[in-house]
Amino acid sequence: MRITAVEEYGLRCLLTLAGKGTSGQMSISEIAEKEGLSIPYASKLLGILRRAGLVVAARGRTGGFSIARDPKEIGLYEILTALGGPLIDPNHCQKYSGQLDECVHFANCSVHDILGGLAGFVQDFLSKTTLQDLLAGNTSRRLFIPEKDLVVLNKAALSAELTEAPTTPEPGA
Amino acid sequence: MRITAVEEYGLRCLLTLAGKGTSGQMSISEIAEKEGLSIPYASKLLGILRRAGLVVAARGRTGGFSIARDPKEIGLYEILTALGGPLIDPNHCQKYSGQLDECVHFANCSVHDILGGLAGFVQDFLSKTTLQDLLAGNTSRRLFIPEKDLVVLNKAALSAELTEAPTTPEPGA
DNA sequence: ATGATACTTTACAGAATTGTACAGTATTTG
DNA sequence: CAAATACTGTACAATTCTGTAAAGTATCAT
Numbered sequence: 001m002r003i004t005a006v007e008e009y010g011l012r013c014l015l016t017l018a019g020k021g022t023s024g025q026m027s028i029s030e031i032a033e034k035e036g037l038s039i040p041y042a043s044k045l046l047g048i049l050r051r052a053g054l055v056v057a058a059r060g061r062t063g064g065f066s067i068a069r070d071p072k073e074i075g076l077y078e079i080l081t082a083l084g085g086p087l088i089d090p091n092h093c094q095k096y097s098g099q100l101d102e103c104v105h106f107a108n109c110s111v112h113d114i115l116g117g118l119a120g121f122v123q124d125f126l127s128k129t130t131l132q133d134l135l136a137g138n139t140s141r142r143l144f145i146p147e148k149d150l151v152v153l154n155k156a157a158l159s160a161e162l163t164e165a166p167t168t169p170e171p172g173a
Numbered sequence: 174m175r176i177t178a179v180e181e182y183g184l185r186c187l188l189t190l191a192g193k194g195t196s197g198q199m200s201i202s203e204i205a206e207k208e209g210l211s212i213p214y215a216s217k218l219l220g221i222l223r224r225a226g227l228v229v230a231a232r233g234r235t236g237g238f239s240i241a242r243d244p245k246e247i248g249l250y251e252i253l254t255a256l257g258g259p260l261i262d263p264n265h266c267q268k269y270s271g272q273l274d275e276c277v278h279f280a281n282c283s284v285h286d287i288l289g290g291l292a293g294f295v296q297d298f299l300s301k302t303t304l305q306d307l308l309a310g311n312t313s314r315r316l317f318i319p320e321k322d323l324v325v326l327n328k329a330a331l332s333a334e335l336t337e338a339p340t341t342p343e344p345g346a
Numbered sequence: 347a348t349g350a351t352a353c354t355t356t357a358c359a360g361a362a363t364t365g366t367a368c369a370g371t372a373t374t375t376g
Numbered sequence: 377c378a379a380a381t382a383c384t385g386t387a388c389a390a391t392t393c394t395g396t397a398a399a400g401t402a403t404c405a406t
Contacts, residue, residue, distance in 0.1 A: 001257055001295075003174050005364065027382065040366055047384070060373020061381045084174055122174075122295060178394065200352065213396055220354070233403020234351045 010045045010083040018071040018131045025064040052082035071131035077123050087122055183218045183256040191244040191304045198237040225255035244304035250296050260295055
């Protein structure tokens with residue numbers, strides 16, 4: 001489970017463009033130089049971003065790329081899935097079924113449950129973090145919280161938890 | 174960003190073994206058949222798990238694999254990193270520096286901040302979810318919570334948030 | 347002892363991903 | 377209109393990952 005190269009570089013290119021604002025513009029050459037990428041590679045990445053509707057391209061002599069929307073309106077989830085596909089393949093069960101025709105855990109597959117749940121979890125986090133957050137350096141808003149202070153719970157169960165066991169959250173199953 | 178095949182299958186093999194308990198045992202053949210994998214491939218996966226200290230192997234005629242520790246003591250984070258390497262490469266900046274000698278964002282790299290933060294976030298979630306949770310089907314404890322009820326916040330800021338804005342959490346930056 | 351069984355290790359073919367090369371199309375400037 | 381500039385699309389070499397193959401080592405039953 002890792003960030004792919006395309007996701008990494010693509011996100012950076014988009015971030016650079018976002019820094020110029022909606023009315024700003026940069027050519028592939030400029031972006032490539034700023035990010036230390038080759039021009040053909042930057043072209044490919046920008047092409048992906050354009051087809052995903054995240055940037056708009058102007059052709060011709062005075063052409064270049066601009067960010068398609070306000071950075072506040074672009075979540076990381078949309079960006080990363082555009083660049084690297086879905087977090088969990090929708091046909092996961094079908095794809096990873098080994099030599100059998102279908103997933104051997106088809107009926108009751110806790111692995112898929114947990115991985116699907118993780119994906120939703122990551123998606124939630126990534127969706128709520130926007131390009132604007134990255135631009136503003138707002139990484140500390142949801143990040144860098146000491147682990148002991150980090151909780152991920154159902155709100156309803158949380159009120160009780162806050163007044164009872166401050167250290168080890170254990171809501172009813 | 175995705176779950177790799179080795180992570181997926183390796184986790185399943187480990188889960189199957191965990192179902193037999195610490196004193197239980199299964200041969201590669203049995204595991205391979207149960208998971209729909211080829212015997213050589215299952216061998217490779219079990220080898221990885223063994224070197225990571227997650228399973229123990231007994232050689233010889235009555236040999237086989239057993240889970241190394243109580244499933245309650247094995248978190249998903251340990252498993253997935255053993256099978257697929259770290260979520261974020263420690264030498265991320267060095268590796269993904271394009272054609273330059275070092276990451277062009279070296280001094281102030283919000284991309285690395287956010288990705289590193291995400292990794293810590295995922296790590297926290299995965300560490301707190303154990304094999305036992307998967308065995309018991311306890312996927313609902315931290316999963317399948319409606320998004321509107323899901324909060325990820327600093328505890329200190331949370332008490333105030335619970336009494337003020339129940340829908341859109343916005344702690345001070 | 348000896349053979350059967352089962353884990354261990356290394357090497358390798360096929361597939362997917364990465365990054366590059368290059369020819370093509372569109373637009374502006376003079 | 378013609379040249380320059382910049383995006384677009386396809387094809388391809390290099391690398392990495394996936395899954396297989398096969399030879400080797402250890403242990404137990406007889």
